[in-house]
Each structure stands twice: as structure tokens, then as C-alpha cells.
Amino acid sequence: KFISTYNFKIHKLNNLLIISSIIFIPMGIVLMQHDTGTAIVFTSFIFVLYREGLTPYVLFFGVVSIILFIMSLLVEQITIIYVLLVAALILFTFLNGQLRYILTGIGIFIGGFALFWGANYLFKLNIDYKFLLIGISSFVSIIYMILGKLKKIKYAFIIGLFLIGSISFSFTVEYIFNKVLEPHQQARINELLGKTNDLKGVGYNVNQSKIAIGSGSFWGKGFLQGTQTKYNFVPEQSTDFIFCTVGEEHGFVGSSLLLIIYxxxxxxxxxxxxxxxxxxxxxxxxxxxSILFFHLTINIGMTIGLIPVIGIPLPFFSYGGSSLWSFTILLFIFLKLDADRFKYLA
Structure with a gap:
């Protein structure tokens, strides 16, 4: 309702703050109730904002944040910093093409590292080289930001800010993972990323689901003929993991047909x-x-092992009255609004 008001401009800071409050405050309240699946659904409304004129950079930073989150769990922080530095230099070259500023940045980085290393060695400071690298990277980023402002070098300020923000975010991942997420959520993410391999425990559902889908082959085993689902090897096969039932009984053809219909x-x-x-x-x-697409993507993704198990139903397909009624009411309100559009003919 707020976005549809007269003379609404999504690029105004106060409007963005109000929209963020409308989305993220309920999301935070739901997270406090330990209902991660419902909370994540709120992020789907970002696609609505994108349709109404929100800059695509928000989606870009969202994707980058997800990639950084995953990489921070898989590799050492020092590796991430190296990758970010190289990416920033490549991005600066691609967008600006001014080689002398890139060489200046590399020179500052090497000189700064040599200076700090020498001070660390001479004065026995015993500073961890990871922190040295972080400090120097931040220093180079600040230099780029200053150059961008003083010399008016295109994109230098943005790239410097992006580099500092990315490095800072990568160091918050460990806290978020260990302190914010629940133990079962941590276990599911570790299982998805291959850090653990507990096929009889936390990874059982997804493993049996993938076996069921794979055994369906091209045409499937036939209606109610799936061995994995028929003998209850797959838990929640009629609700959260119902897509594996389709994959086993109707194979690649049936699964593809279902996706085409959606x-x-x-x-x-x-x-x-x-x-x-x-x-x-x-x-x-x-x-x-956005809500339907988000449910579809998350549900199928977790069924085939691409997304951690969250517990989101497949719209109009998963067994359960509450989800069916919710999606039906959403849809029929929209149909009613569409039917009433003729009242506003000029």
C-alpha cells in the first residue's frame, strides 16, 4: 500500500528506510520465533521493489553477500582477501582502464606490506599476518576512495567502498554462523557444503530424496510404483519433499512437465x-x-540438494491445508483485483 501511494519515489532515502522497516522488522520477529523458512520468504519482496524501480545493484550485492558467506565457510579468510583484491583490480581495469592507478594501488600494497612486516620483525610486535593483510587492504581501499573523490576517478570510490565492505562482511560470517543460526541449521549448511557427510543423520532426507529422483530415470517407475516413496524411505514425501515423489514416479519427463506448468x-x-x-x-x-516463485525455487532446490533444508512447501502441490488455503487466498484476492480493473476505465 505504501509503495502505491501518489508520487512515491523508491530512490528517496526515507522511502527506502520505511520499506526496509516494513520488510525486515516482521522478518526479524519471525526469526525470533525460530521460523527461518517463513522469515526468508520476506526477502522475496525485493523482486517486487526491483519491478518498481529499485536499482539492480541491490540484487548484485545480495548475490555477492551469499557468495561471500559460502566462501567464508569453505576457505581461509586470507584467501578471500586475496580474491577480493584481485577482483577489485580487475573490476577497476574493466570499468576505468587507467593502468597507472592500478599500478599505484599494487605499489602501495607491496610497500605497505613490506613496511608493516619490517616493523613487526624489528620491534617483535608478533602481529598476525592475517591482520596485517586486512589492515593494508583497508589502507589501499581508503587510498582508492580518496583518489576517487580528489581526482574524480570514475568508480574508484565505489570499488574502494565495496572492497572494505566485502572484507568486513566476510569476518562477520563466523559470528553469524555460530551465534545466530541454530545447531540444526549449521549442520544442514555443513552437510550441503560437503564439510560433513552424515547420510544417516542430518543428510538422510536429502540423500534419500536424490536417490528417489535419480531412480526415476527418464520416464519414471509409474504412478504409486516408486520404491523409495512407497516403502517410506523418504520422510515428508507428501509435504516438503513431494517433488522427489514426482521425480521417482514420473521421471525426468514428469518433473520437466511440472516445471513447465509452473x-x-x-x-x-x-x-x-x-x-x-x-x-x-x-x-x-x-x-x-514473488512468493510463489520463491517457494518453488527453495522447495525444489532443497529436494535435489542445492539449497539447505528449510521446510517450505511446494505451492498447490504439497499436502497440507494451511499452505493450500494461504496460496489460494493470495491468488483469489489477485483475481478479484484483476476483475475490478474495469471499474477504473477512463
Missing amino acids: TIFLLRLIQVAERQRLAFSRIYGYGVV
């Missing part, structure tokens, strides 16, 4: 949303599409 359904909803005369109806329509 794709056509979502594209049709987008088409209906675009023809709305009221901004509120259009925004609501895109909200419905």
Missing part, C-alpha cells in the same frame, strides 16, 4: 499484473508471483 503459470500472473490500472493491484500481483 513457469507458464507464473508468466501468466506477470502478464495479468502488468495490465493492472492501479499501482496497488500491480504491486500485489508481483508480490504473489
Whole structure:
């Protein structure tokens, strides 16, 4: 409702703060109830904001944050810093093409590292080289930011800020992982990333699900003929893991057909949303599409082992009255708004 108000500009800072509060405050409250699946659904509304004019850089930084989170769990911090430095230099070269500033940055980095290393060796400071590297990287980034402001070098300030932000975020991952996430969530992420291999414990559901989907082959085993699902090897096969039932019984063909039907359904909803005369109806329509797409992606992703198990149903397919009623009410409110659009004909 707030976004659909007259003369709304999404790029204004106060509007962005209000929108962030509307999305993230309920999300935080839900997280406090230990319902991660429902909380994550709130992030789907970012796609609605993107349709209404939000800069695509927000999506870019979101993807980068996810990549940094994963990499910080898999490799040493010093490796991440090296990669970020190289990426920043490559990005600066691609966007600006001014080689002398890149060589200046490399020279400052090498000189700074030699200076700090010499001081550390002579004065017996015993400073960890990781912290030396972090400090020098931050110093180089600040130099780039200053150059960007004083010399008006295009993108230098942004790249320097991005480098500092990325390094800082990578060092918060350990705290988030160990202090914020629940133990079972940590175990699921470790299992997904291959850091643990507990096929009889936390990885049992996903392992049996992948076995079921793989055994379905191309055509599948036939309706109600799946051995993994028929003999209850797959837990929650009628709710969260229902897609593996489709994969085993109807194979690649049936799974692909189901995805095609979902794709056509979502594209049709987008088409209906675009023809709305009221901004509120259009925004609501895109909200419905975002929620359905998010549920579809997360559910299938966790079933085939690409996303940690969260516990999100497959829309209009998973067994359960609450999810079916919720999706149905969402959809029929949108259909009612679409039917009423003729009232606003000029």
C-alpha cells in the first residue's frame, strides 16, 4: 500500500528506510520465533521493489553477500582477501582502464606490506599476518576512495567502498554462523557444503530424496510404483519433499512437465499484473508471483540438494491445508483485483 501511494519515489532515502522497516522488522520477529523458512520468504519482496524501480545493484550485492558467506565457510579468510583484491583490480581495469592507478594501488600494497612486516620483525610486535593483510587492504581501499573523490576517478570510490565492505562482511560470517543460526541449521549448511557427510543423520532426507529422483530415470517407475516413496524411505514425501515423489514416479519427463506448468503459470500472473490500472493491484500481483516463485525455487532446490533444508512447501502441490488455503487466498484476492480493473476505465 505504501509503495502505491501518489508520487512515491523508491530512490528517496526515507522511502527506502520505511520499506526496509516494513520488510525486515516482521522478518526479524519471525526469526525470533525460530521460523527461518517463513522469515526468508520476506526477502522475496525485493523482486517486487526491483519491478518498481529499485536499482539492480541491490540484487548484485545480495548475490555477492551469499557468495561471500559460502566462501567464508569453505576457505581461509586470507584467501578471500586475496580474491577480493584481485577482483577489485580487475573490476577497476574493466570499468576505468587507467593502468597507472592500478599500478599505484599494487605499489602501495607491496610497500605497505613490506613496511608493516619490517616493523613487526624489528620491534617483535608478533602481529598476525592475517591482520596485517586486512589492515593494508583497508589502507589501499581508503587510498582508492580518496583518489576517487580528489581526482574524480570514475568508480574508484565505489570499488574502494565495496572492497572494505566485502572484507568486513566476510569476518562477520563466523559470528553469524555460530551465534545466530541454530545447531540444526549449521549442520544442514555443513552437510550441503560437503564439510560433513552424515547420510544417516542430518543428510538422510536429502540423500534419500536424490536417490528417489535419480531412480526415476527418464520416464519414471509409474504412478504409486516408486520404491523409495512407497516403502517410506523418504520422510515428508507428501509435504516438503513431494517433488522427489514426482521425480521417482514420473521421471525426468514428469518433473520437466511440472516445471513447465509452473513457469507458464507464473508468466501468466506477470502478464495479468502488468495490465493492472492501479499501482496497488500491480504491486500485489508481483508480490504473489514473488512468493510463489520463491517457494518453488527453495522447495525444489532443497529436494535435489542445492539449497539447505528449510521446510517450505511446494505451492498447490504439497499436502497440507494451511499452505493450500494461504496460496489460494493470495491468488483469489489477485483475481478479484484483476476483475475490478474495469471499474477504473477512463
